[in-house]
Amino acid sequence: MQAAVDKADSLDLNDYTDNDAKAALPDALEAAKEVLADETASQEAVDEQTIALNDILMGLRRKADKSELNSILSKAQAVDTSEYTAASVATLKSAMNRALAIIDDKDMTEEDQPKVDRATRALASAYNALVPKSTSSSGSSSSGKGSTSVNIGNAYGAAGVVSASQSVAANAYVVSDTTVNFMLKRGQAYCFKMTVVNGNAMTPGFTAGNGDVLKTQFVAKIGNDYYYRVYATGTPGQSTGVYTTLPGQNAVKHCTVTVG
Known part of the structure; x- marks a missing residue:
């Protein structure tokens, strides 16, 4: 008892x-x-x-994690749609309507997480694919926000790693929204936002030092912000560092996560 x-x-x-x-x-x-x-x-x-x-x-049924979807939706809602082509705006609004329906569904549990993740990826993709009216006539298919990351497959990285190869910029670096060590209960997940500074064409590799302790998953890309989720899969008491690596640079540790 x-x-x-x-x-x-x-x-x-x-x-x-x-x-x-x-x-x-x-x-x-x-x-x-x-x-x-x-x-x-x-x-x-x-x-x-x-x-x-x-x-x-x-x-008891744990709620689905909608934090990333909410974050991306807030960015999408702030877009001045008059600056973009009707077709790309229509795609964005469709993705936003789907996102709003999922956010408003208070009964979604962890079992529904794949639906939330699909809506998150669709919204991020539509946001990144907005086409400015000023460039549509020249045949450009990019808004300058950056293309959808190659990690959009939403799969666990090998040994806890998600990575991509891009051109090297010596002065580029990554800023994490989480730099304090913390504990994550076994079975739970946490989302990091990694922002690439001075490296618009660079995608950071995202790494858990021990893939048996944390599994990683790419969630979305918004401009220079990259969202990655970690899942605590190790034994309570185990710890591992969380790192990012830009092409041509050494890995940078941002914090340590301990399984509770």
């Missing part, structure tokens, strides 16, 4: 969809704590409360 109580206490219910299990958890947790505190409680009472609490925990 103590293990079940500890697990329930550690949860942030904001991370879970609204259902009967989520609604019942607070009362079930309180009841279990009362039995734990009762030194005269029978084994039957302990077993009953343990089973009840574990059943509720099994019924």
